[in-house]
Amino acid sequence: MTGCTPTGDAGAADGPTRSVRSPAPGTAAGGSGSGGTGTAKPAVPASPTPAVSGGKTKPCTSGDVKVAEARQAAVRPPGTGTGAAVVAVANVSKSTCTLQGFPTVAGAGNGSPGKNVPLATTHSGSVATVSLAPGARAWTKLTFVNVQGEADGYCVSGATPASFPTLVVGIPGAGAHQTALDDGVFALCDNKATVTAYSATKPS
Known part of the structure; x- marks a missing residue:
């Protein structure tokens, strides 16, 4: 099943x-x-x-960065949904800026922010300040409760699988940015995800 994943609004930066x-x-x-x-x-x-x-070096603002890509992760939970996605954030300004913290995630509500479906997020790993030169990228990994089975699939919890053509990914201090998966839609169960803090190292 091509899965769609709701993104929830969780987690600001924490940790040293x-x-x-x-x-x-x-x-x-x-x-x-x-x-x-x-x-x-x-x-x-x-x-x-x-x-x-x-x-x-100033903190990145919403005008400094944007989501550059979102693709299915190589390492993800078994199943037929999205499983996990790696999201890249790029500095599109002409000066270096810094960001830190965990993303929030929500399933986009058909062009209406009021209809977004926030995902409950669990934070994984520690927070560090990432310095982004112009054109540089920071990365986060979103791991979902994966959909099982064929066709529309099913959730182990008994919930109905959800699918979203796009997610709204939040960057602490730098706004929320809508992104589509490079191939297919986001499909997940239980409206929740485990997220890593933004990092200069691309996760697998």
Whole structure:
């Protein structure tokens, strides 16, 4: 069965990030003499601390990134539905930006956001800050409760399988973006998915 998968709106970024700020060393004030013949030295102001080591890199916004592709994952649960999909997000701006966190997912509601079907998401793995140069990609993997059997298939839970031509994938701080599977539709059971945090490494 060609499956369609509803995407749900889950998970913002959680967990520690790996970005590190390096404070510029301050210069200590010179000592002032007390008594004797020494003269007091004027205090030397400490140099300012940079906001981000190596310069400022802003978080990605909705205008900086878009979903570049969504394809069925090579490693996925057995069944006849979609099983799992790998989604790539690309920086389409002219400057480097950062993103971090887990996607939200919903099945697109025929052009009406109010009819979207959110998927309940379970987070897998840890969060790290991903720095995206212009044209670079970050990746997330969506693993669904797969549809079983032939034809329209069935759900082990007894629920009715769902299929969606497109999903709405959320990027923390950078909006929600609609995407289609490169081949077929998203098919899944139980309106839920396990999602990995966005990463610079493409999952299998």
